[in-house]
Amino acid sequence: MAKTKEQLPKILTANDLLTGATVYYTSAGTWSSHAADALVANSPEAIDSLTKAAADAFAANLVIDQAIVDIDAGGEIRPARLREMIRATGPTVRLDLNKSISPIK
Amino acid sequence: MYAYDTFDQTIVRERTSAFRDQVQRRLKGELTEEQFRPLRLMNGLYLQLHAYMLRIAVPYGTLSVKQLRKLAEIARKYDRGYGHFTTRQNIQFNWIKLEQMPDILAELAEVEMHGIQTSGNCIRNVTADHFAGVAPDELDDPRVVSEIIRQWSTFHPEFSFLPRKFKFAVTGAENDRAAVQWHDIGIQLVKGDGGEVGYRIYVGGGMGRTPVIASLIRPFLPKDQLLSYLEAIMRTYNRYGRRDNIYKARIKILVRDLGPEEFTRQVEEEWAEIRKTDVNLPAEEEERIRRFFSPPTYETISAPVADYEKAKSENAAFARWSETNVHPHKIPGYAAVTLSLKPIGGIPGDATAEQMEGVADLAEQFSFGEVRVTHIQNLILADVKQADLFTLWQKLSDIGFATANIGLVSDIIACPGLDYCSLANARSIPISQRISERFEDLDRQYDVGPLQIKISGCINACGHHHAGHIGILGVDRNGQELYQVTLGGAGDETASVGKLIGPGFTADEVIDVVENVVNTYLGLRAPKETFLATYRRVGVEPFKENVYAGR
Numbered sequence: 001m002a003k004t005k006e007q008l009p010k011i012l013t014a015n016d017l018l019t020g021a022t023v024y025y026t027s028a029g030t031w032s033s034h035a036a037d038a039l040v041a042n043s044p045e046a047i048d049s050l051t052k053a054a055a056d057a058f059a060a061n062l063v064i065d066q067a068i069v070d071i072d073a074g075g076e077i078r079p080a081r082l083r084e085m086i087r088a089t090g091p092t093v094r095l096d097l098n099k100s101i102s103p104i105k
Numbered sequence: 106m107y108a109y110d111t112f113d114q115t116i117v118r119e120r121t122s123a124f125r126d127q128v129q130r131r132l133k134g135e136l137t138e139e140q141f142r143p144l145r146l147m148n149g150l151y152l153q154l155h156a157y158m159l160r161i162a163v164p165y166g167t168l169s170v171k172q173l174r175k176l177a178e179i180a181r182k183y184d185r186g187y188g189h190f191t192t193r194q195n196i197q198f199n200w201i202k203l204e205q206m207p208d209i210l211a212e213l214a215e216v217e218m219h220g221i222q223t224s225g226n227c228i229r230n231v232t233a234d235h236f237a238g239v240a241p242d243e244l245d246d247p248r249v250v251s252e253i254i255r256q257w258s259t260f261h262p263e264f265s266f267l268p269r270k271f272k273f274a275v276t277g278a279e280n281d282r283a284a285v286q287w288h289d290i291g292i293q294l295v296k297g298d299g300g301e302v303g304y305r306i307y308v309g310g311g312m313g314r315t316p317v318i319a320s321l322i323r324p325f326l327p328k329d330q331l332l333s334y335l336e337a338i339m340r341t342y343n344r345y346g347r348r349d350n351i352y353k354a355r356i357k358i359l360v361r362d363l364g365p366e367e368f369t370r371q372v373e374e375e376w377a378e379i380r381k382t383d384v385n386l387p388a389e390e391e392e393r394i395r396r397f398f399s400p401p402t403y404e405t406i407s408a409p410v411a412d413y414e415k416a417k418s419e420n421a422a423f424a425r426w427s428e429t430n431v432h433p434h435k436i437p438g439y440a441a442v443t444l445s446l447k448p449i450g451g452i453p454g455d456a457t458a459e460q461m462e463g464v465a466d467l468a469e470q471f472s473f474g475e476v477r478v479t480h481i482q483n484l485i486l487a488d489v490k491q492a493d494l495f496t497l498w499q500k501l502s503d504i505g506f507a508t509a510n511i512g513l514v515s516d517i518i519a520c521p522g523l524d525y526c527s528l529a530n531a532r533s534i535p536i537s538q539r540i541s542e543r544f545e546d547l548d549r550q551y552d553v554g555p556l557q558i559k560i561s562g563c564i565n566a567c568g569h570h571h572a573g574h575i576g577i578l579g580v581d582r583n584g585q586e587l588y589q590v591t592l593g594g595a596g597d598e599t600a601s602v603g604k605l606i607g608p609g610f611t612a613d614e615v616i617d618v619v620e621n622v623v624n625t626y627l628g629l630r631a632p633k634e635t636f637l638a639t640y641r642r643v644g645v646e647p648f649k650e651n652v653y654a655g656r
Contacts, residue, residue, distance in 0.1 A: 018132070019202045020157035061134045065152055065527075081584055083523060087154045091524035093452055093534045097185055 008070040008080055011038035012050040013087065014063035022087045023063060025053055031063065035088040036077050036102035041068075077101065106167050106475060107252050107397040109217045116260065120221060121214045124148050125207035132204065149220020150206060153527050157201040160223040161213060165233035165251040165275070166194030166478035170465040173476055175216040177461035183209050188461070190446060190454040192518055192569055193272070194232045194478045195223060199525055227265050228258035228339075231273045234282045235479040238398060239487045241435045245294045245302045247277035249395045250331065253386060256394075257332055264339050268346035269354035271339075272311075284480065284596035286310045286319045287572055289356045290338060297325050304331060308338060308368070309360030312566035316602045317357040320365035322372065328391075333384045337376035341368070401473040401488060406438025410491040423498055425547065426509040431494060440491050442472075444484040444506040445516065450542045451505075452534050453519045454482030463504035471497050480569075481518055483511065513550040514558060514623065515541035518569050522562030522579060523586070529562035531579025531586035532612075536560055539616045544623075553623055556636045559594070572596035574637050575622055576603040577615060588615040592622065592648055593640045606649050618652050625651045 012025035013035070023031040024038035032038070041047045047068060054066040070080035078101065079085045090098030109117070124144070131141040149160040161176070168176075176196060180188050183205050184198040191197055201209065213219055222229055231254045233247040234240065254273055258264060264271070274288040285291025291307035304326040310319030326334050342356045345363075360368045417424040432441040444464060447453050456464070464484060468476045471493050472486035479485060484506070489497060501507035510516050517540060520526065522533030537560055544550050559573030563580075570576035576591035587609035594603030610618050623636075625648050630639045640648070 015152055015156075017138075018204045020152055020155070022155055058138070061131075061138075064138050082586065083154070083529075086523060090155060091534075092532065093524050093538065 008073055010041045010047055010050065010068050011035065011071055011077065011079075012041075012054050012066065012068050013038070013084070014054065014057065014066035017061055017064055025050065025057070029053070031057070032103075033099065034101060034103045035071075035079060038071075038077055040071065040077065106169060107164070107248075107394070113217070113256075114214075117214045117217070117219050117221070120148070120219065121207070121210040124210055128203060128207050143225070145203075145206075146224040147221065148206070148210065149223035150201065150203070151224065151527075153199065153521075153525050154523075155525065156199060157203055157206075158525070159198045159201045159206070159209065159220055160191070161196050161198075161218055161220050162223050162230045163195050163218075163478050164255050165231055165237065165248050166235055166480070167248065168476045168478065169216075170469050170474045170476065172216045172218055173461050173465040173468070175212060175218070177458040177465070179209055179212060180458040180461065187455055187457045189452075189521065190456065190478050190482050190484070192480050192482060192520070192567060193230055194235075194480055195230055196478070197521075199521075222259065224270075226267045226269050226271075228254075228261070228267075228271045228273065231255050231258075231275065232283055232288075232480055233275045234277060235477045235485050236282060236432065236441055236487065237277060237477075238400065239434050239436075239439075239441050240278055240280075240282075241433050242280050243277040243435070244279075244296065245277045246395075246398050247275040247283070247292075247294060248398050249391065250292060250294070250304070251275050252394050252397070253331070253391065254335070257335070257386075264343065267339075267343055268348045269351070269356075271342075271356065279598060281596075281598040281600075284569075284572060284600070286598075286600035287312060287569075287596055288319065290335065291319050295325060297327070301328070303328050306334065306338075308372075309357040309365070310600075311355050311357040312569060312571050313355070314352060314564045314566075315355075315357065315361075316566070316571040317361060318600050318602065319357075320360055320368075322365060322369040329385055329388060330380070332386055333379045333382070334372075334376055336384055337372045337379050340375050340379075341371050345371075400436075403436045403439060403488075404490070406436075406490065406492075408437040408491070410438055413491040413494055416495040420495075422509070423495060425551065426498055426507060427494065429509045429513060429551070430507070430511045434488070436488075438491055440489050440494060441485060441487045442489050442494070442497065443479070443511045444486065444501060445508040445510055446483050446506065447510060447516050447541065448505055448508050449510075449515060449545050450538050453517055453537055456484075460504050460506065463500075464506070467497060467500055481516065483516070509547055510550055512555050512557070513547075514544045514553050514556045515550060516557070517541060518557075518559040518573070520561050520563075520568035522560075522568075526562060526567075528565055529579070530564075530581035531562050531588065533560040533562040533568055533577075533579060536577060536579070536588065536612060536615060539612075540619050543616055543620060553627065554635055556623070557596075558619065569596065570594070571602050572600070573603055574640070575619060577619075580609060582609070586612055588612065590615065590618055590622070590652075592645055593637070595637060604645050606645060607653060621652050622648050 293305040306323040307319035477485035519537035523529040561568035591603030
């Protein structure tokens with residue numbers, strides 16, 4: 001049997017239609033500006049449901065540029081690719097303008 | 106500078122009003138994203154990593170203080186307090202909200218600005234020599250022809266859906282400060298056999314994944330024939346340019362595939378037909394446009410200016426700044442001044458609302474109320490009395506735009522890169538910051554001499570890396586940012602494509618590599634020989650050997 005690449009957990013992200021801000025799909029079916037709030041999909045079924053949520057939100061004109069992206073395995077939510085990490089936190093050259101992955105409590 | 110007539114005002118206002126309606130329909134769900142996307146792009150609104158980005162056209166880089174103050178107001182009111190001047194002499198705002206776009210465009214229209222044709226497959230903002238009208242080596246003012254092209258190309262129905270985007274640049278001097286040979290069409294003002302001024306036409310230059318230096322297709326075009334000839338080029342491209350493959354759709358590919366001779370033949374054939382029509386601009390209309398660029402009322406000043414010479418002899422830092430950031434002016438007693446938007450460790454091209462307002466105040470006080478944007482991402486006050494330079498320098502220091510580094514190693518072009526741009530593969534800005542910090546010592550930069558470093562975060566080459574004496578291209582290798590280095594590119598009248606030296610480097614390594622290349626040059630240079638001249642004399646090998654030694 002062919003060896004398959006390890007599947008990383010996934011989250012759904014997009015940009016808010018009105019503001020263009022980076023947003024994440026949550027378990028409550030809402031969109032949060034913090035990646036830590038994202039609903040994590042670990043199974044093909046869960047990924048299918050993120051795909052459907054993405055299509056629904058796009059059709060409802062809530063978000064655009066929706067994408068399902070990898071996060072690191074285990075522990076806290078941390079986008080696996082640098083591009084997604086920068087989307088989640090902001091420009092690395094303007095830390096004064098950045099947001100955190102988790103909401104500030 | 107050019108002032109809108111009723112026609113200009115009407116079309117911009119009508120477009121603004123149409124876009125307000127389109128945004129409302131989008132927000133109500135009456136337009137889908139697929140329908141709306143081209144409409145927003147036609148008004149310069151892109152979606153980037155963190156928000157919408159608005160690109161505003163600055164025709165041939167010329168801004169009035171009123172316009173600059175409006176840009177500052179937009180930065181403060183609708184963005185996060187700053188803007189980014191680009192390599193196309195435009196300005197971009199990074200944090201725009203779609204719902205506020207109609208109000209932003211309405212405010213811009215008040216000062217004769219917009220985002221029209223700053224995106225899409227149309228003729229984009231025409232760029233020109235930033236010393237237009239003041240350079241001593243200038244044959245004629247490139248802003249006149251730039252404005253003619255702006256008017257001709259705005260909403261031109263035949264050229265609104267080209268195979269790909271299309272960029273013009275114009276220089277009025279033999280010393281090319283507008284990189285005309287890197288553009289789809291480059292125009293140089295030249296003298297004909299009888300001494301009359303006309304145009305030299307280059308076609309098919311471009312950066313991106315296929316860097317090409319433009320071909321000279323017409324050494325001399327009579328002045329009154331400009332628009333018919335440009336129309337012939339555009340028609341040839343529009344008809345035969347490839348629409349099946351985005352990577353092969355620019356005019357440079359058509360010129361390359363046909364060969365410059367055959368391309369020229371087809372253009373001339375088309376031109377023979379078009380010339381019979383009345384598409385060319387009447388001489389009186391050119392004169393009308395030229396009057397907008399009449400020189401300001403200069404004072405009669407005898408040079409050298411004693412106060413200026415005295416200030417230089419008494420203040421070494423001012424003298425150094427005068428050497429790097431002050432440029433000759435055709436009128437005795439005046440100078441053009443480059444405001445460095447490249448402070449050590451800063452973000453190339455970024456300016457805060459306060460800085461924009463500060464520059465507007467200084468332009469009003471010292472330079473007839475006009476500011477220029479350069480394609481090297483700096484600003485210029487073009488008409489400063491030499492007697493005012495010391496005061497200006499002090500005031501520029503207060504707002505952070507007086508770094509004495511123009512044309513030196515830290516005067517780096519960098520695209521927004523992966524910090525902002527959805528197309529980027531790697532970050533550009535942090536690399537430029539680290540190089541400038543590595544060469545922080547201005548004495549060292551001065552000793553190294555003229556050296557242009559240009560950095561792009563992807564192959565689209567917005568950071569002009571192909572034209573950098575040292576070019577840096579960020580790529581993504583299995584999720585890691587890597588940087589390829591090219592040497593020997595140039596954007597001036599000796600335009601050349603930089604040569605890749607070999608495998609790429611990590612972000613940490615590439616800073617050392619740049620220093621290594623600079624040190625190699627210092628070891629090889631003949632007296633007073635610039636980096637580019639040394640590179641052209643010795644070739645890539647000595648640099649390569651040093652960079653890869655021990656790797």
